[in-house]
Amino acid sequence: xxxxxxxxxxxxxxxxxxxxxxxxxxxxxxxxxxxxxxxxxxxxxxxxxxxxxxxxxxxxxxxxxxxxxxxxxxxxxxxxxxxxxxxxxxxxxxxxxxxxxxxxxxxxxxxxxxxxxxxxxxxxxxxxxxxxxxxxxxxxxxxxxxxxxxxxxxxxxxxxxxxxxxxxxxxxxxxxxxxxxxxxxxxxxxxxxxxxxxxxxxxxxxxxxxxxxxxxxxxxxxxxxxxxxxxxxxxxxxxxxxxxxxxxxxxxxxxxxxxxxxxxxxxxxxxxxxxxxxxxx
Amino acid sequence: xxxxxxxxxxxxxxxxxxxxxxxxxxxxxxxxxxxxxxxxxxxxxxxxxxxxxxxxxxxxxxxxxxxxxxxxxxxxxxxxxxxxxxxxxxxxxxxxxxxxxxxxxxxxxxxxxxxxxxxxxxxxxxxxxxxxxxxxxxxxxxxxxxxxxxxxxxxxxxxxxxxxxxxxxx
Numbered sequence: 001x002x003x004x005x006x007x008x009x010x011x012x013x014x015x016x017x018x019x020x021x022x023x024x025x026x027x028x029x030x031x032x033x034x035x036x037x038x039x040x041x042x043x044x045x046x047x048x049x050x051x052x053x054x055x056x057x058x059x060x061x062x063x064x065x066x067x068x069x070x071x072x073x074x075x076x077x078x079x080x081x082x083x084x085x086x087x088x089x090x091x092x093x094x095x096x097x098x099x100x101x102x103x104x105x106x107x108x109x110x111x112x113x114x115x116x117x118x119x120x121x122x123x124x125x126x127x128x129x130x131x132x133x134x135x136x137x138x139x140x141x142x143x144x145x146x147x148x149x150x151x152x153x154x155x156x157x158x159x160x161x162x163x164x165x166x167x168x169x170x171x172x173x174x175x176x177x178x179x180x181x182x183x184x185x186x187x188x189x190x191x192x193x194x195x196x197x198x199x200x201x202x203x204x205x206x207x208x209x210x211x212x213x214x215x216x217x218x219x220x221x222x223x224x225x226x227x228x229x230x231x232x233x234x235x236x237x238x239x240x241x242x243x244x245x246x247x248x249x250x251x252x253x254x255x256x257x258x259x260x261x262x263x264x265x266x267x268x269x270x271x272x273x274x275x276x277x278x279x280x281x
Numbered sequence: 282x283x284x285x286x287x288x289x290x291x292x293x294x295x296x297x298x299x300x301x302x303x304x305x306x307x308x309x310x311x312x313x314x315x316x317x318x319x320x321x322x323x324x325x326x327x328x329x330x331x332x333x334x335x336x337x338x339x340x341x342x343x344x345x346x347x348x349x350x351x352x353x354x355x356x357x358x359x360x361x362x363x364x365x366x367x368x369x370x371x372x373x374x375x376x377x378x379x380x381x382x383x384x385x386x387x388x389x390x391x392x393x394x395x396x397x398x399x400x401x402x403x404x405x406x407x408x409x410x411x412x413x414x415x416x417x418x419x420x421x422x423x424x425x426x427x428x429x430x431x432x433x434x435x436x437x438x439x440x441x442x443x444x445x446x447x448x449x450x451x
Contacts (some may be wrong), residue, residue, distance in 0.1 A: 005329050009328075013332075016332070016336070017358070021351065023351045024349055024351025024352060042345075045295065049296050049299060052296055052297070053300050125299035126299055128315075130418075177402060178402075199406050199409045199413075202309040
């Protein structure tokens with residue numbers, strides 16, 4: 001065995017390297033559900049990741065519960081206040097919804113912000129390293145989660161699913177430099193593309209590119225997904241503009257976007273299925 | 282025996298690295314412990330076993346976090362192969378060489394990712410890369426290499442002793 005290795009060292013190395021490149025070329029750019037091998041590895045690894053994350057959150061909550069009582073009481077009072085405010089607002093919004101329904105049925109237009117079918121999920125592992133921002137969640141094709149579904153958290157969009165195995169899925173957040181979300185400013189309707197950037201990723205920010213040079217986008221504007229995407233449904237909020245610069249070519253602008261969701265400290269998410277929109281009447 | 286221990290080690294490291302070690306990151310930087318293990322293996326056991334550990338780790342990275350199959354596999358494979366080639370020329374008990382090799386490997390790993398980013402997305406900011414990514418990673422890697430190499434060294438000694446008994450080599 002060792003002799004064989006020594007004799008054919010160069011050949012073996014070359015063959016293995018070529019095989020890896022070939023696999024990469026054949027499987028390149030795929031956006032499908034996981035293959036059998038990947039599912040098997042996922043089946044072995046994800047339960048342990050789930051367990052480790054579970055232990056972590058247990059330690060966290062135990063440490064939190066040991067916090068002193070007065071601060072908890074204060075927090076409780078604050079939360080009650082918030083709750084009352086939100087309940088009030090919720091009632092008002094319900095009325096708006098009813099009104100909206102009646103008006104749109106009168107006008108015979110379809111709902112712009114329909115209820116999507118959603119599934120709750122948890123992040124169980126994150127990509128180590130500073131370059132990319134992908135993570136693993138604990139729902140897969142067994143729970144009707146599949147590639148190209150959208151992840152949201154209270155407040156706005158988080159990312160999309162790249163690939164699903166039976167019990168896990170691989171997801172990409174909007175901070176990843178490979179991600180691109182067609183977007184628009186809700187106030188002025190100017191279009192652009194929200195991309196990740198590794199220089200901004202660690203601050204939890206992203207970049208909106210290809211904005212027209214004469215666009216009237218201003219700091220503080222809300223950015224939502226536009227109707228130009230196949231993957232992302234229209235009208236999901238992304239974040240707000242914190243800075244606007246003109247590109248070096250002078251024709252287009254770019255804006256720095258601060259997402260509404262704190263993408264650095266996420267654990268629970270919702271997966272929404274865009275296709276349920278088409279099925280709904 | 283060695284195969285089982287190695288596989289379990291790689292899997293445990295992968296699980297810890299993707300969950301627990303994320304909390305130990307300083308400024309989002311934490312050394313790639315999987316890379317340290319692959320390089321240490323290559324130094325302790327030669328390029329063949331180093332390559333196998335490298336491919337195994339790279340495959341795990343590809344399956345869970347890559348968008349195209351094979352990128353991390355090739356990167357880990359190449360790095361552990363080139364480190365493994367120098368295995369015969371130094372004393373394994375020495376700590377300085379593993380530290381130098383691991384920091385070099387970590388630097389190479391980050392540089393390759395930077396070059397990929399630069400070529401595929403024209404998204405290069407070399408000052409940011411050197412100051413915010415390369416130097417902190419190298420420093421942090423040098424610190425973390427020592428305990429990991431110590432554990433692997435001990436494990437390797439123990440396994441070699443077992444193998445000696447098994448094959449009656451003395």
